[in-house]
Amino acid sequence: MTFPAPLRTTAALAPVLAALAGCAAQPAKPDDASPRSSSGDKTAVAQVNPLLAPWSGPWGGVPPFGRFTPADLKPALEAAMAENLAEIDRIAAEPAPPTFDDTIAAMERAGHTLDRVTTAYGVYTSTMNDAEVQGIQREMSPKLAELNDRIFQNAKLFARIAAVYAARDRMKLTPEQQRLLWLDYTTFVRAGAKLDAAAKARLAELNQRLAGLYTKFSQNVLAEEDSQMVLLKAEADLAGLPEAVRDGAASAAADRGKQGQWAVVNTRSSVDPFLTYSTRRDLREKVWRMFVMRGDNGDAHDNNQTLAEILKLRAARAKLLGYPTHAHWRLEDSMAKTPERAVALMEAVWKPAVARVHEEVADMQAIADREKAGIRIAPWDYRFYAEKVRKAKYDLDQNDVKPYLMLDKLREGMFWVAGELFGLRFSPVAEGTVPVYHPDVRVWEVTDAQGKHVGLWYFDPYARPGKSSGAWMNEYQRQSRLEGEVPVIVSNNANFVRGKPGEPILISWDDARTLFHEFGHALHGLNSSVTYPSLAGTSVARDYVEFPSQLLEQWLSTRPVLDRFALHYQTGKPIPAELVQKIERSKTFNQGFATVEYLASALVDMKLHLAGDAPIDPRRFEKETLAALGMPSELVMRHRTPQFLHVFAGDGYSAGYYSYLWSDTLSADAWEAFLEQGGPYDKAVAKRLRDNVFSAGNTVDPADGYRAFRGREPGIAALMRKRGFPVPASAAAPDRQDSPGGGR
Numbered sequence: 001m002t003f004p005a006p007l008r009t010t011a012a013l014a015p016v017l018a019a020l021a022g023c024a025a026q027p028a029k030p031d032d033a034s035p036r037s038s039s040g041d042k043t044a045v046a047q048v049n050p051l052l053a054p055w056s057g058p059w060g061g062v063p064p065f066g067r068f069t070p071a072d073l074k075p076a077l078e079a080a081m082a083e084n085l086a087e088i089d090r091i092a093a094e095p096a097p098p099t100f101d102d103t104i105a106a107m108e109r110a111g112h113t114l115d116r117v118t119t120a121y122g123v124y125t126s127t128m129n130d131a132e133v134q135g136i137q138r139e140m141s142p143k144l145a146e147l148n149d150r151i152f153q154n155a156k157l158f159a160r161i162a163a164v165y166a167a168r169d170r171m172k173l174t175p176e177q178q179r180l181l182w183l184d185y186t187t188f189v190r191a192g193a194k195l196d197a198a199a200k201a202r203l204a205e206l207n208q209r210l211a212g213l214y215t216k217f218s219q220n221v222l223a224e225e226d227s228q229m230v231l232l233k234a235e236a237d238l239a240g241l242p243e244a245v246r247d248g249a250a251s252a253a254a255d256r257g258k259q260g261q262w263a264v265v266n267t268r269s270s271v272d273p274f275l276t277y278s279t280r281r282d283l284r285e286k287v288w289r290m291f292v293m294r295g296d297n298g299d300a301h302d303n304n305q306t307l308a309e310i311l312k313l314r315a316a317r318a319k320l321l322g323y324p325t326h327a328h329w330r331l332e333d334s335m336a337k338t339p340e341r342a343v344a345l346m347e348a349v350w351k352p353a354v355a356r357v358h359e360e361v362a363d364m365q366a367i368a369d370r371e372k373a374g375i376r377i378a379p380w381d382y383r384f385y386a387e388k389v390r391k392a393k394y395d396l397d398q399n400d401v402k403p404y405l406m407l408d409k410l411r412e413g414m415f416w417v418a419g420e421l422f423g424l425r426f427s428p429v430a431e432g433t434v435p436v437y438h439p440d441v442r443v444w445e446v447t448d449a450q451g452k453h454v455g456l457w458y459f460d461p462y463a464r465p466g467k468s469s470g471a472w473m474n475e476y477q478r479q480s481r482l483e484g485e486v487p488v489i490v491s492n493n494a495n496f497v498r499g500k501p502g503e504p505i506l507i508s509w510d511d512a513r514t515l516f517h518e519f520g521h522a523l524h525g526l527n528s529s530v531t532y533p534s535l536a537g538t539s540v541a542r543d544y545v546e547f548p549s550q551l552l553e554q555w556l557s558t559r560p561v562l563d564r565f566a567l568h569y570q571t572g573k574p575i576p577a578e579l580v581q582k583i584e585r586s587k588t589f590n591q592g593f594a595t596v597e598y599l600a601s602a603l604v605d606m607k608l609h610l611a612g613d614a615p616i617d618p619r620r621f622e623k624e625t626l627a628a629l630g631m632p633s634e635l636v637m638r639h640r641t642p643q644f645l646h647v648f649a650g651d652g653y654s655a656g657y658y659s660y661l662w663s664d665t666l667s668a669d670a671w672e673a674f675l676e677q678g679g680p681y682d683k684a685v686a687k688r689l690r691d692n693v694f695s696a697g698n699t700v701d702p703a704d705g706y707r708a709f710r711g712r713e714p715g716i717a718a719l720m721r722k723r724g725f726p727v728p729a730s731a732a733a734p735d736r737q738d739s740p741g742g743g744r
């Protein structure tokens, strides 16, 4: 699971951004990109905001990191928004009768400047978010929402779109053009284009207030993640911690001016290892409480009121737009289509997952009893005792695996997989060729099997203050062919804890999986082959976008990757076959925990957004919903409500956290397509995967794309097998025509 902040923007707001910005970033023609640059006058050029200029540099231009300061963001956004509005007004005021080209394609050709500026803005708000950037974000996020509404509510523009849509059968459109037209039309309608003037004004007001609240919500979480920590002052506080975890805690303390001490900071990458290894139950409880209480401390950063307000405004907006609830509105353009289908899938998995948790807890309690620990398993014990069970049951110690998981080697491993599956090659770009926003960031050039340039891949691997927690992918420039070939620029971001200087970074098996996951998103962007930029890469339905990334995780544990890239950091020897077998055998270990902590969050998210306009007390709602579900007391939601960034830092994954399970149904089923044929590296299956999924973007309906790849509908049997849960009899027949969640 990941925290896909900027992917959230790319994936979920793609139609919005498409309409707002016309399309993905693309080097604009110099004459229309910068209103002041045509004179050649040196003073005028010096006054040009570097963010407004077309991207320069190699490969058709790269983001101008290092050439602007955060202070340039606001004026650049304002100028780019004004330019975009003027472009949209020109399209709307076109005197000729509307055609596909002068309306739909014209919107795709507009907004390039704004796209470039929002790319820089997105990088700074997600990875360099200091007090200055936060101030800019607070001011600008409602203005960006306002711009959105001004475009969606432009009656002349919508009349043209609607006219083209009404005439669609008489025009000779390609399937991609038909899809784009349908998406534009439905996106405008869903965003209120058909409302009367009073309702439009009310909607715009709701959207701007929501944008402000989303920023407030995320800045509150970031504040607690950045500032809170549990300081360990004595050797005895470190009991049980492996050396790498100690080293990470030491450098985290040093970064915060606490030399000679150790800090468990309030982020998952710091907290989880501590909870896994510390033998100090008192400190585990302290660290656990700090982490699960983010945004819920009754202080200046408490998010309860903010999120209650968000829910109220979302419910009002859904009503205004003619939907029973926010969930119904959000799900309409997803693959699941209705909240009922999403809930049915979650409920089908919930019971077996809870049953597995009870088994896992019984195993852990047995060990605690044998050790005469005199405790009942509590949430801060789960990870710790799970490790003991792993050792007892599978003779597998995570610490035996970690020395083979060097970040740099695994990165080479994923490059190799991309070569085997898709023919892509990655070569490092010489330092200084492409500017970066932080010295940690490195850049690779991506080429295809014929050596043709495909794009660039930026990698920002390490945690630092001001960077969102978790891992995500970000698309700086989407592929397109509308105005000549535009190459892809994507980035992967993570929060690995840096160890001692000069030593290789060793990561956990889970982190290695996350690395492959995010790389899957990057490959979804890099393989894109479409004409229209707003249909490119990861601009697909929210509950489909995690499918390529979850699928790619599977290649980590394939033999060639482990044999060639999981090398011991001291001896260089490949991971022993015996250890690989143990990993293989323990594949479904702890799936009760992983599934229930995720599903509890997904179900609470959905139920919050199905509640309509009833006023919500978040603490009570969470408690009562979990009690009604029969939530086991030994664990908590992966994201408790007051810190649930997926859901409250934007609309993106609201009523949409179920998407990971929906997508995993597809990814489990798709993996079996490889296993049924020649295995993970079967060239024919890989080609079908690229042709119908990785390169297709949003040019086809995802259900059709999947069927074309698989030759049939997906079912949930593969998902249940992947997680080690019993396969329900109704799902066992391989030819059963069920879609995920269908009917259960």
Ligand SMILES: [Zn+2]
Pocket: 002, 004, 517, 518, 521, 546, 549
């Ligand atoms: Zn993801």
